[in-house]
Amino acid sequence: xxxxxxxxxxxxxxxxxxxxxxxxxxxxxxxxxxxxxxxxxxxxxxxxxxxxxxxxxxxxxxxxxxxxxxxxxxxxxxxxxxxxxxxxxxxxxxxxxxxxxxxxxxxxxxxxxxxxxxxxxxxxxxxxxxxxxxxxxxxxxxxxxxxxxxxxxxxxxxxxxxxxxxxxxxxxxxxxxxxxxxxxxxxxxxxxxxxxxxxxxxxxxxxxxxxxxxxxxxxxxxxxxxxxxxxxxxxxxxxxxxxxxxxxxxxxxxxxxxxxxxxxxxxxx
Amino acid sequence: xxxxxxxxxxxxxxxxxxxxxxxxxxxxxxxxxxxxxxxxxxxxxxxxxxxxxxxxxxxxxxxxxxxxxxxxxxxxxxxxxxxxxxxxxxxxxxxxxxxxxxxxxxxxxxxxxxxxxxxxxxxxxxxxxxxxxxxxxxxxxxxxxxxxxxxxxxxxxxxxxxxxxxxxxxxxxxxxxxxxxxxxxxxxxxxxxxxxxxxxxxxxxxxxxxxxxxxxxxxxxxxxxxxxxxxxxxxxxxxxxxxxxxxxx
Numbered sequence: 001x002x003x004x005x006x007x008x009x010x011x012x013x014x015x016x017x018x019x020x021x022x023x024x025x026x027x028x029x030x031x032x033x034x035x036x037x038x039x040x041x042x043x044x045x046x047x048x049x050x051x052x053x054x055x056x057x058x059x060x061x062x063x064x065x066x067x068x069x070x071x072x073x074x075x076x077x078x079x080x081x082x083x084x085x086x087x088x089x090x091x092x093x094x095x096x097x098x099x100x101x102x103x104x105x106x107x108x109x110x111x112x113x114x115x116x117x118x119x120x121x122x123x124x125x126x127x128x129x130x131x132x133x134x135x136x137x138x139x140x141x142x143x144x145x146x147x148x149x150x151x152x153x154x155x156x157x158x159x160x161x162x163x164x165x166x167x168x169x170x171x172x173x174x175x176x177x178x179x180x181x182x183x184x185x186x187x188x189x190x191x192x193x194x195x196x197x198x199x200x201x202x203x204x205x206x207x208x209x210x211x212x213x214x215x216x217x218x219x220x221x222x223x224x225x226x227x228x229x230x231x232x233x234x235x236x237x238x239x240x241x242x243x244x245x246x247x248x249x250x251x252x253x254x255x256x257x258x259x260x261x262x263x264x265x266x267x268x269x
Numbered sequence: 270x271x272x273x274x275x276x277x278x279x280x281x282x283x284x285x286x287x288x289x290x291x292x293x294x295x296x297x298x299x300x301x302x303x304x305x306x307x308x309x310x311x312x313x314x315x316x317x318x319x320x321x322x323x324x325x326x327x328x329x330x331x332x333x334x335x336x337x338x339x340x341x342x343x344x345x346x347x348x349x350x351x352x353x354x355x356x357x358x359x360x361x362x363x364x365x366x367x368x369x370x371x372x373x374x375x376x377x378x379x380x381x382x383x384x385x386x387x388x389x390x391x392x393x394x395x396x397x398x399x400x401x402x403x404x405x406x407x408x409x410x411x412x413x414x415x416x417x418x419x420x421x422x423x424x425x426x427x428x429x430x431x432x433x434x435x436x437x438x439x440x441x442x443x444x445x446x447x448x449x450x451x452x453x454x455x456x457x458x459x460x461x462x463x464x465x466x467x468x469x470x471x472x473x474x475x476x477x478x479x480x481x482x483x484x485x486x487x488x489x490x491x492x493x494x495x496x497x498x499x500x501x502x503x504x505x506x507x508x509x510x511x512x513x514x515x516x517x518x
Contacts, residue, residue, distance in 0.1 A: 038442035038443065038444065038445075039413075039442055157308070186307035186308055186467055187307070187467060187468075187469075187508060187511045187512055188307060188507055188508060188511040189307075190511065190513075191510075191511035191513070194513075213442060213443060214443075214513070215443070215515060216512075216513035216514050216515050217513050219513070219514075219515060219516045220513050239516065240516055240517060243515055243516055243517070244516075244517055253444060254443055254444065255515070257443050257444055257446070257447045258443065258515050259515055260447065260474075261470035261471075261474070262470070262514050262515050264470050264473035264474040265469065265470050265473050265497055265509065265512065265514075266497075
């Protein structure tokens with residue numbers, strides 16, 4: 001079976017500078033992959049390239065095949081049918097990802113309606129509402145009716161991120177891209193959202209590209225991880241062996257730093 | 270020696286909605302104190318009270334045995350020299366139009382500290398491992414980690430007894446974070462730190478004592494090692510259980 005996403009020799013350049021070079025990886029259906037890197041490593045640019053959302057000022061080379069379609073060089077109108085059906089994204093900051101002037105239920109409802117149109121359905125108002133409430137319930141939001149009526153500013157950060165996840169789920173994408181989706185959340189909320197995300201991706205059989213600088217977070221959600229630095233992919237492998245025996249000195253440094261934090265918590269008297 | 274002492278401190282921005290309830294805590298010189306809590310727990314409000322930016326509604330705060338009276342200007346000048354703060358975002362806490370030298374010299378000038386300003390600034394740069402030529406440059410020329418070093422240099426230049434560090438490493442990458450923590454550890458041999466953070470691992474690395482805040486109340490406090498080994502309150506247990514760990518230790 002061919003991969004759901006296959007990136008080969010991805011190059012991204014802007015203003016004469018190489019931002020990403022020679023990145024190749026693939027994600028199979030239902031596979032959960034972590035993309036690790038520090039700021040400026042090119043991890044978010046890689047995600048945007050996969051979504052076909054890089055600004056026009058950037059020059060992209062190589063190949064990105066998503067669900068059988070070439071993304072690089074494709075016209076926007078050819079990419080639109082892929083978005084939502086093949087791919088959807090959840091970003092770091094839910095307050096900027098949601099429309100502040102629209103009730104959460106209406107925002108999720110818009111996605112539900114558009115997705116239904118693609119399937120040739122025309123659900124009525126009551127049916128859309130029923131599906132929206134089911135989705136809000138699916139992402140473990142308490143009192144779905146109240147949340148659906150609320151505006152983004154009226155709910156907590158964790159609830160906003162769950163609403164954003166509900167919107168991505170409404171698309172039923174084959175691949176979900178999550179770019180630092182829990183970085184802005186408290187640790188206890190982060191733990192809940194990660195658990196939720198993992199369960200949803202597993203149940204729906206979605207592929208996941210989870211982008212984060214936080215190694216333990218990646219370890220909780222991904223089976224396989226890629227490490228990027230200065231725009232290059234320096235190491236890749238199954239999470240267990242990769243974090244147990246990192247080969248590249250940079251990965252070794254990251255793992256050592258993460259372990260130092262763990263060790264600080266493992267105090268025995 | 271007791272630096273700060275809070276007894277029965279409550280505070281609310283409005284009269285009807287208190288944010289902090291009955292806070293009792295003591296900061297002793299030489300023992301770094303970590304304040305851990307999630308958003309909305311009241312840690313930032315507590316920090317404002319500690320640096321004299323807000324006044325308590327009820328209860329009292331004493332600094333070296335004297336009541337913290339924000340209207341007593343002479344007392345506050347001494348207080349500000351003894352207590353300095355470093356904040357989360359190194360991009361917004363440094364004036365972009367000032368050279369690093371003037372940024373670091375600011376506390377010495379505004380507090381009218383009688384010292385050789387140039388020598389003190391150079392020493393502060395050295396203490397945070399920044400090169401001397403950093404003094405003539407502007408904040409935008411530095412990386413996030415270097416900017417946080419500049420903010421730390423400004424906090425230590427007047428030789429304070431206590432530094433309040435509010436989420437100082439949360440905006441930084443993992444490797445940079447580790448280096449800044451090393452720096453704070455070195456500095457804490459000379460001064461005491463109050464480290465405010467949602468990150469319990471950071472606090473565990475830096476602080477001998479720990480306070481856990483939930484919904485404006487202290488739910489647990491004591492020696493960090495003891496709390497980590499045997500967390501008593503359910504909220505502390507939840508915080509520890511929620512912190513993601515590396516697989517296969």
